[in-house]
Amino acid sequence: MNETPIIIIVHNGKGGVGKTTTTMGLAAIFAETMEVAVVDADEQGSCSWWAERGEMPFQFSKVTEPEELRQLKQIQGYNLVIVDTPPALQPAVVTALMEIADYVVLPSPCAPMDLAILVQTVQEVIAPTKISHRVLLTRVDSRSLREAIDAQNQLLSLGIPTCHSFVRAYKAHERAALDGATITQAKGKQAREAEADYRRVADELKRDWRN
Numbered sequence: 001m002n003e004t005p006i007i008i009i010v011h012n013g014k015g016g017v018g019k020t021t022t023t024m025g026l027a028a029i030f031a032e033t034m035e036v037a038v039v040d041a042d043e044q045g046s047c048s049w050w051a052e053r054g055e056m057p058f059q060f061s062k063v064t065e066p067e068e069l070r071q072l073k074q075i076q077g078y079n080l081v082i083v084d085t086p087p088a089l090q091p092a093v094v095t096a097l098m099e100i101a102d103y104v105v106l107p108s109p110c111a112p113m114d115l116a117i118l119v120q121t122v123q124e125v126i127a128p129t130k131i132s133h134r135v136l137l138t139r140v141d142s143r144s145l146r147e148a149i150d151a152q153n154q155l156l157s158l159g160i161p162t163c164h165s166f167v168r169a170y171k172a173h174e175r176a177a178l179d180g181a182t183i184t185q186a187k188g189k190q191a192r193e194a195e196a197d198y199r200r201v202a203d204e205l206k207r208d209w210r211n
Contacts (some may be wrong), residue, residue: 054180
């Protein structure tokens, strides 16, 4: 396989918004039909901690040096590379990744403060690059879906591309990380619901690529 891989960057300038959960969830689903590599570019290493606890259905590595990250576009043997990014405290890493990114997924909860930081990130960091991107609303309370719909409408009114799908808050995500499993490997009804959320997101992203 000599084709250039698609590079997806999972990014938000704020921590604790679901970047690692999104990286691992999407990677597991895409790995069912593609050769996938996951790269942990965050010094905190949350993605590494999760991946190293179990058997992942994709290749995994930790790369935190900007110059090494710029070489990901030349990686051989993969259709897709998904990168879990650090927060804004490591701007050199984020800058390097934006130079090679084909697509950016921006996870964010629906809370007003989270959305305010997200909008700033999109307008100042993502939009000027002209890279295709979508916001993904995460940690959505199943009992208050109206909040997610309102947040989607707010983002779209600002001209910010936003996934129609969203990811609900399930303990299954935390249990999967503790067990060293992807959400597709995790057991239980909640895990199947959580998996279904990310399958819908993956389908949206693939439609974007085809267009």
